[in-house]
Amino acid sequence: MPRVVCNMLFVAAALCAIAAGAAIPKEVVSVMELQLPVAFSPLPASSSTRLYPCQSDTRLALDRTFTITFGEEPFAITGVSKDGKAVEMSVPKMQRSVKEKTKGKNKDGAKDAETPKEYVKRWFKADDVFGRVKWNMERYEAKCQHLAYFFCGKRIVDLCGIVEEGAQCDSLGTVMVGPDKYKLLYVVGDCKAGGEDNAFRIVLAREAPPVKTQEEYNKRAEQLLAEYAYRNGRPWGKMHPALLTHEGCYECAGMASDFGKYMFGTGLGGEEFKDASEIRSGDVLYMKSHFFAVVFRKGEQLHTIEGNINAVVSQSKTRYSVKNGKLYSGNSEREFVKGWHHWKPQGEGKK
Numbered sequence: 001m002p003r004v005v006c007n008m009l010f011v012a013a014a015l016c017a018i019a020a021g022a023a024i025p026k027e028v029v030s031v032m033e034l035q036l037p038v039a040f041s042p043l044p045a046s047s048s049t050r051l052y053p054c055q056s057d058t059r060l061a062l063d064r065t066f067t068i069t070f071g072e073e074p075f076a077i078t079g080v081s082k083d084g085k086a087v088e089m090s091v092p093k094m095q096r097s098v099k100e101k102t103k104g105k106n107k108d109g110a111k112d113a114e115t116p117k118e119y120v121k122r123w124f125k126a127d128d129v130f131g132r133v134k135w136n137m138e139r140y141e142a143k144c145q146h147l148a149y150f151f152c153g154k155r156i157v158d159l160c161g162i163v164e165e166g167a168q169c170d171s172l173g174t175v176m177v178g179p180d181k182y183k184l185l186y187v188v189g190d191c192k193a194g195g196e197d198n199a200f201r202i203v204l205a206r207e208a209p210p211v212k213t214q215e216e217y218n219k220r221a222e223q224l225l226a227e228y229a230y231r232n233g234r235p236w237g238k239m240h241p242a243l244l245t246h247e248g249c250y251e252c253a254g255m256a257s258d259f260g261k262y263m264f265g266t267g268l269g270g271e272e273f274k275d276a277s278e279i280r281s282g283d284v285l286y287m288k289s290h291f292f293a294v295v296f297r298k299g300e301q302l303h304t305i306e307g308n309i310n311a312v313v314s315q316s317k318t319r320y321s322v323k324n325g326k327l328y329s330g331n332s333e334r335e336f337v338k339g340w341h342h343w344k345p346q347g348e349g350k351k
Contacts, residue, residue, distance in 0.1 A: 023083055025084065037078045071153040078121055084126060090121050133173045167187060177204070224263065239251065245261045280294070301321050320334075
């Protein structure tokens with residue numbers, strides 16, 4: 001057979017495969033169908049942040065007159081086709097800004113009230129929604145706490161909650177996001193997120209046992225400082241809840257609580273102390289009317305992370321220091337009330 005004909009047949013076969021779409025394994029479909037709807041953020045294989053719906057669950061031709069942008073929030077999966085090639089999701093009816101404003105005042109007299117979105121159910125190709133998942137269905141018990149994430153597009157994952165130690169899950173497979181490998185977990189039960197219990201979520205997850213050595217601490221601390229959810233300038237103002245704990249903590253206390261959970265599997269608790277000279281890496285501090293966390297202490301200088309600084313997250317290596325047993329912010333002494341030790345860092349003690 002001439003080479004040109006072979007090439008044409010190969011291209012035709014490839015196009016047919018693309019049109020048909022890859023199927024979700026039957027055992028995964030069976031598990032997903034048990035507890036729909038379920039929150040999920042699409043994981044497309046490409047770097048695109050847009051998805052086109054299909055004509056129906058059986059006709060997978062794309063409807064180019066409609067598109068959705070993902071990354072700002074998860075969607076709800078409401079159905080899966082029997083052949084596993086299509087997924088139904090509840091998505092915004094029209095492509096709009098999350099914070100589209102209305103004119104006038106709301107019932108409380110405040111201006112520019114937010115307009116709620118309208119949602120509609122549409123079918124999408126399963127491989128457009130789930131991307132390059134290496135499917136491997138198995139029962140999974142979390143042997144330690146797992147950090148849970150949603151995919152935001154462009155190889156970015158956003159921390160959204162915690163899967164507690166002992167949680168019973170279905171592991172659907174694994175996903176590579178950039179250089180990092182995540183489990184794709186179908187959490188059966190409570191998945192802590194935003195200070196609330198969120199049942200039956202499909203999330204990306206990675207193990208995060210409490211740190212025990214200095215090497216583990218240093219690695220986890222760098223991961224925390226690099227988290228998309230905790231980056232400098234991320235909104236974290238009035239009534240913003242902790243993402244990982246369920247202690248009723250908000251604003252600056254919420255961030256401090258998250259720090260304790262992320263690093264040590266605890267929260268705000270720990271060994272209480274009231275002498276500022278004892279401040280060390282891994283501490284959560286409370287000065288009059290404000291909580292913050294000490295990621296590292298180097299000499300007198302504190303490398304900190306805190307929420308609700310001008311309503312955003314703030315990481316700083318220079319804002320706070322300890323001099324002569326006193327806590328300072330810049331050149332001003334602050335009223336240190338108390339702090340909590342979670343561990344004793346190697347090479348650190350009372351200064």
